[in-house]
Amino acid sequence: MKINLIYSLYVILAIALKDIRTSFTEQAFMITNIIIPVNFLLFFLLFALTGGQAPTAVVLEEHGPYAEQFVAAMMKSHSFIIHETTSIEAQNLMRQGQIVAIVTIPLNFDDALRKGHQVLLPVMINNLNVDFTDDIRRAVPLAITSFYEDTFPNQVVVRANEQDTNIHDTDYVQYLVVSLMVVSVMLGGMIQAGANAAREYEKLTIKELLLAPTSPWTIQIGKILGALVLNSFAVILVIIVIVVLIGIWPLHWDELIGFSLLLMITFAALGSFIGTMVRRRQAVIPLSIGLTIPVFFISGAFGPAIWGDKSIAIITQFQPVYYGIAIFQHAFHNFTTTSTGPTVDGVILVGFAVIMVLTSTIALGRSRNKGVMN
Amino acid sequence: MKDISDQHIKLGNDIDHLDEDHVAVSLCELTKRFGDFVAVNNLSLTIKSGEIFGLLGPNGSGKTTIVNMMSGLSKYTSGQVKIFGYNIERHNKVIHAILGIVPQETALYEELNAWTNMSLHAYLYGLARSEHTRLITDMLKLVQLYDRRYNRVSTFSGGMKRRLALARALLHDPRLLCLDEPTLGVDVQSRRAIWDYILDLKKRNKTVILTTNYLEEANMLCDRIAIIDHGKLVALDTPISLKQKHGDTIIEIETITPVSSIVLAQLRGLKSITEVTQNRSILRVVLSGDLSVTGKIVTIVTQETNIKTISQREPNLEEIFLDLTGGALRD
Incomplete structure (x- = not known):
């Protein structure tokens, strides 16, 4: 039993080392x-x-204090x-399509406000995109309210x-950067492990592994x-970008490291599965990207998924x-962004890792x- | 078809009656289908321990599929495979430990060097770590690649890759070695070197199965040959017996001018002559048994034309193969 365990351990390490060495020889692929x-x-x-944010031209026909405060509110x-x-x-920029809207502060803006008269604020919108159009329609009244709160609080x-x-x-x-990190771990793990698995079939070296007197478990864990070691280069780089360049410091480093490893295992196993099924490295990358992007959008990347559409929240x-x-x-x-809470989420993630492996x-x-070749 | 297969086995060496200890490989009514296509059709044969056994056949005849099924790389549709008494389905790991395979495409990690390839194999087969260096060194020296041990395999010639694959397959000292087209695409020198290694394996009491479509190779190396066509066993015997059974003697006569159909008919009418063909001015006569008819052949031919050269020889395996399969070797 002990001998078998030691033998399996050596096989796992030998296969892992072989994959790492092989990847390093294909530098272009490794860098990618x-x-x-x-x-x-x-x-x-x-x-x-x-x-x-919508690019907007502000035309100040009035340069009084109220006009300046209104721009500050915007x-x-x-x-x-x-x-x-x-x-x-502003008209030129609108014609050239460089701005979404023109907001004009009229000449009598300050004077009218002092006298308590109504002021009509001209807003011209290039409404070719409803998303930006709605942004302007929401943001201008918001700026007006904000201006009143600051200037006329009574x-x-x-x-x-x-x-x-x-x-x-x-x-x-x-918030988004943290979500992106998860997706980066997913993408990196799938591509790395998928390519490693597919390479074995492309070059038919899988025969050397499958003919060995060892179990598929040992081979797969190796x-x-x-893939985990290779993917960790990308993950470390992503963490450096987040912490050093963007300046977001994790509150729980232990959770970050532990669950990064767990997610790397999960997605390396998924990538390995895809590589084993498609058996072509060229197919692994588009499949990985194709799977990652929709999953990214439905997983609560921009805000808790349970705040969104109910059916998507279930799926x-x-x-x-x-x-x-x-x-x-x-x-x-x-943050707690699921109804289950971090502890249960962690347990579920362990479950996913086991299922994927x-x-x-x-x-x-x-x-x-079924046959390597046929 | 089963009857024909069984008949050929009995024509071989009566090894159905061998003690199981002396049987290296036993294939029983083995069939492999890919959809409607039957790659291997009800194949039964037995390979003795310590012999060099050739699986001969054209490309696509099913040789590699048979090796893949023997090694567990391909699952058979029906039948049974036993290696040294172990069933491949039940004792996969045991069989892999005693089996060494050189696949057609070598399956070497070409991005890595020769030593790393050997080292990985040593770990995969659980060889004692203290022995790794010595065993790998010995094997690389055996195939004369020790000086290139730190070179990437991708820089090796086809022959060097084959030799390295052979060294790797021998590293764990397997009882049975399967060589799938071991000299395919290698130069003459490398081919000779590989032949020498294979013959050396026999001296070390290893059982060797090699697939090939080089008839010369099978003739040179094999104790027995199975000729496979369309997944069926069409002949099984020693090379010498095969030659004796399929056209004993061939006389080739080069004449000044081609002979007429009247002469050809006269020759065909002679006793012991089984086949007469003419290609331009080369006359080919196949004799069965009685060689005294040779004088009569010369007399008949010289009535019409003069003879430039005359030669007498045994049929080669290609002629036997064509005789058995009725077609040329295929790609």
């Missing part, structure tokens, strides 16, 4: 495998940073990227009495371990990214029984 998850993180972040709403410009230039009689569940507000980016509970995002939000921000091992075993 590291870059893709980081790339995914950075580009989605860029999309989030730039996509949420800026405070975080809905506009404001270009202060002239009316002619005139605003209804106010929200806000009580926060968390000590600090969490920025949209801070391959998952190899998403059957896949690990949902729990991964929840656990990572807890690790970074101490089991499934990939069965697939490998079937490839032995």
Whole structure:
């Protein structure tokens, strides 16, 4: 028993080391495998940073204090990227399609407010995109309310009495980055392990492994371990980007490290399963990306999934990214974003890891029984 | 078809009656189907321990499928495979421990060096770690690749890769070695070297099964040959017996001008002559048994034309193969 265990341990290490060495010889592929998850993180972040605010021209025909305070209120709403410009230039920018809206502060703005007269604020919207159009339609009244709260506090009689569940507000980016990390771990693990498995079939070296007097378990665990080590380069890089460049410090490092390893095992096993089934590296990458993107959108990447559509909230509970995002939000921000809570989420993630490893091992075993080549 | 297969086995060496200890491989009514296509059809044969056994057949005849089924890499549709008495389905790990395989495509990790490939194999087969260096060194020296041990396999020639694959398969000292097309695509020198290693294995009492479509190779190496076509066993015997059974002697006569159909008919009418063919000015006469008819053949031919050269020889395996299968070797 002990001898068998030691033998299996050596086989696992030998297979893992072999996969690591083989990957290092294919440097272009190795670099790609590291870059893709980081790339995914950075580009989605860029999309989030730039996509949420509407480029808007503000034409100040009036330069009084109220007019200046109104522009400040617009800026405070975080809905506009404001270009202060002239009316002619604003029209040019609108024609060129560079702005969504023109907000004009009219000449008599300050005077009318002092006299308590109604002011009509001209707002021209390029309504070719309903999402941006609605943003402007919501944000301009919001800016007006905000302006009144700050400038004429006595005139605003209804106010929200806000009580926060968390000590600090969490920025949209801070939340999204954590979700992106989970998806990066998923993508990196699947590509790395999938490519390692598919390479064996492409080059027919799988015969050397399957002809050995060892079990599919030993082979599969060795391959998952190899992928885990290789994927850890990408994951460490992603963590460095999040902590050092973006400046989000995890509150629970132990959870972050522990569940990162668990997720890497889960997705390495999934990747290995895909690689064993499709047997072509070229198919592994598009399949991994194709699977990752929709899962990312339904898993509560932008906010707790249970706040969204009920049917999606139910569907998403059957896949690990949902729990991964929840656990990572807890690790970074101490948030609870699922109805089950972090402890149960962790247990469920362990369950997913076991299922994935089991499934990939069965697939490998079937490839032995059904025939490697035919 | 079963009857024919069984008949051929009995024509071989009566090894059905062998003690199980002397039987290395036993295939019983083995069939492999891929959908409607039957790759191996009700094949039964027995391979003795310590012999070099050749599976001969054209490409696509089912040789590799048979090896894959023997090793457990491909599951058979029906029948039974036993290796040294162990059933492949029940004792997969035991069989893998005593089996060494050199696949057609070598299955080497070409991105890694020769030593690393050997080392991985040593771990996979549970060889004592203290012995790794010595065993790997011995094997690499045996196949004359020790000096290239730290070179990537991708830089090796086809012959070197085959030799390395052979060394790897021998590393765990298997009782049975399966070589799938061991000299396919290698140069003449490497082929000779591989043949020498295979013959050396016999001296070490190893059982060797090799698949090949090189008839010369089978003739040179094998104690017995099974000719497979369309997944069926069409002949099983020693190379010498096969030659004796299928056309004893061939006389080839090169004439100044081709002979007429009248002469061909006269030759065909002679006793002991089984086949007469003419290709331009080369006349080929197959004799069965009585060689005294050779003089009559010369007399008949010289009535019409002069003879440039005349030769007498045994049929080669290709001629036997064509005789048995009725077609040329296929790609």
